[in-house]
Amino acid sequence: MTTLAPEIEGGVEVVRELNKQGWVVSIGHTRAGVEVLDQAFAAGGRHLTHFYNAMTGLHHRDVGVVGWALTNGEVTFDIIADGIHVNERPLEFACRAKGPEKVTLISDSVAPTGSGDGSFELWGEKITVENGRTQNERGSIAGSVITMLEAVNRMRGLGFSDDEVAMMASRNPARLLGIEKKKGSIATGKRADLVLIGEDGKPAAVMVGGEILQ
Numbered sequence: 001m002t003t004l005a006p007e008i009e010g011g012v013e014v015v016r017e018l019n020k021q022g023w024v025v026s027i028g029h030t031r032a033g034v035e036v037l038d039q040a041f042a043a044g045g046r047h048l049t050h051f052y053n054a055m056t057g058l059h060h061r062d063v064g065v066v067g068w069a070l071t072n073g074e075v076t077f078d079i080i081a082d083g084i085h086v087n088e089r090p091l092e093f094a095c096r097a098k099g100p101e102k103v104t105l106i107s108d109s110v111a112p113t114g115s116g117d118g119s120f121e122l123w124g125e126k127i128t129v130e131n132g133r134t135q136n137e138r139g140s141i142a143g144s145v146i147t148m149l150e151a152v153n154r155m156r157g158l159g160f161s162d163d164e165v166a167m168m169a170s171r172n173p174a175r176l177l178g179i180e181k182k183k184g185s186i187a188t189g190k191r192a193d194l195v196l197i198g199e200d201g202k203p204a205a206v207m208v209g210g211e212i213l214q
Contacts, residue, residue, distance in 0.1 A: 001177065003049040005030035006040035019044025024176060026078075029054040030065055037068050041075065047176060048077035050108060051094055052086050070097050076176065078104040081151035082144045084133050092158045100164040104172045105151045110134065110143035153201040 001024040006012050015025045027040055028049030048055070048069050056064035069075045079094060080086060085108065086094075095103045107113075112120045112129050120127045127142045128135050136142040148169060155165045166185075174184025183191050192210040195203055206213045 001026060003028040005032065006045060007032040007036050012036065012039045012043050015040050015045045016043035024178070027065075031056050032065065034063055034068055037065065041072065046075055048075065050085065050106065051077040051079040052090065053080065066094075070094070076102040076104065076172070078106045078173075078176075080108045080144055081105050081154050082107070082132075082146040083154060085141060085144065088154070088158060091154075095155070095160070095168070100160060100167050101172070103168050104176055105148065105155065105165075105168045107146050107148050107151055108144040109146060113145040113147065115145075149195075149197070149201075149203065152197065156201070 002018065003026045004011060004014060006015055006027055007030060008014075018025050024047065025043075025045045026047040026049045027037070027045045032040070048065070051069065052066060055066060056062075058064050058067035058070070063071065069077055077094075077098065079091065081091060083091070110127070111122055112118070112127065112134070115129070117129050117131065120129065122142070125137050129145055132145060134142040134145060152165050152169050155168065156162070160168075171180065171184040174180040174182075181190070183193065186192075186194070192207055194205075194207040196205040196207075198204040
């Protein structure tokens with residue numbers, strides 16, 4: 001899987017060639033107009049990376065990348081469910097507008113995840129983490145420090161059902177990567193890699209390859 005901006009020189013042709021080679025091509029870090037986005041879609045680019053972030057937003061006179069994705073029923077996207085990259089209200093709006101069956105949750109986590117607040121060396125620069133928010137030396141967000149469990153619990157807290165959250169956290173990413181016949185949901189013949197989450201939002205049991213580890 002790879003992400004690219006289709007408006008770069010030869011971008012649509014790259015999407016087409018990678019798609020032929022079996023790559024999952026995702027559109028991201030882009031300011032492409034609707035015409036180019038439509039061309040990229042026709043070439044096989046039908047998914048968007050970290051929705052809302054690093055792309056043009058929706059305006060009532062300019063559909064932008066966000067509006068294009070929300071109004072194209074065949075486009076899917078992943079979204080950073082940390083409450084920082086995307087405020088909870090637009091997070092919920094995007095997921096309900098698109099439909100949970102076409103949304104994949106991601107963490108966008110970087111190396112300091114789980115280490116708490118502090119200063120870290122990453123990508124050759126200083127990254128600070130304070131109250132769960134990352135920041136590089138230029139003052140920009142530098143990835144996330146949430147886990148997928150935190151993303152799942154945030155979506156549960158926004159009122160999405162357990163079935164919808166499981167779809168966004170597990171089935172949809174497996175389908176996106178083309179491995180849904182083996183992973184992503186509970187069914188006969190699929191690998192049993194499971195996390196059972198209790199009502200308190202904490203893991204109650206973990207199963208890997210059908211073996212209970214916790």
